[in-house]
Amino acid sequence: MTVSRQDFEDAMAAYWGVKQTQTTQSKIMGAVGAGTAGAVRGGKHFDVIADLLAKSFEDAGYPWQYELGFPCDPRSPRIARTTVRTVLDAHHLNELGYRAELLVSELVTNSVQHTKGPAAVRLHWLHPVLRGSVWDMSPDLPRPVRPAASIYDEAGRGLAILDLVADRWGGCAIGDGPYGPGGKTIWFELALAAAPPPLTP
Incomplete structure (x- = not known):
């Protein structure tokens, strides 16, 4: 042999x-x-x-998932940020923490400002990608602001932030179901940085 x-x-x-x-x-x-x-x-x-x-x-690369429901309340973005930070810290994914907090905060703020009902944040980990999503009861997908928001505008930067910070993102309207309106989901993905190549002798 x-x-x-x-x-x-x-x-x-x-x-x-x-x-x-x-x-x-x-x-x-x-x-x-x-x-x-x-x-x-x-x-x-x-x-x-x-x-x-x-x-x-x-x-071992096991997937996990967390979900947080919240009311239409001005305190919800802060609570969502804190929850995201706690979850990622617990899973030793601090590398993704700042970007995930920023994106969740932006999406939750939009939900609170532009919808009347409850909403939810979901984090789903499948190594090496974190997918975050925010669902709310409005079926209307966000549209880019034209012209683009200036540095003096207080709103209108949400999609620009998603474009800049997320590795991938998208959204879909959910049709009405037997229990009421389906609303919409906006999602984003963040990937861990690639591991450095092994050293060669």
Whole structure:
């Protein structure tokens, strides 16, 4: 049997992958064993366990999704920004935090200003892309402002911000259903920066 260099490298990668998994499992077991079940339930060691489990899921590329509903209220954009920041911090996606907060804030502000009913923000992660979307009850899709907003205008920059900040974005009106108007959804996507190429000897 001939063993190539690639076979050797694959075997080493598999070995270190198993070792890393064992290390993570040992940390989790150590954190659990550091206190009684009551202490874990009480939160004494729960954060350590949760962080280790979350890191394991992220390394494996598991998708996740969060949704926040909010009323037509001027406080909603701030609450949406805070929620987005908290979610991305918890998932170690700080790299996307500023752009995601800006876009969600802009879309939620538009919903609060131009619609009468409730709305919702959704974050959906599928490595390496974060998709954010805002749904509201108005079926009217936003149109570009003509002429473009000047630096002195207080409004009219929403689509320009989406164009500038998002990697991709779009929107769709949702038809009326059996429970009332479908409204519309505006979505955007943000991708993690590409990993640097491996160093060559």
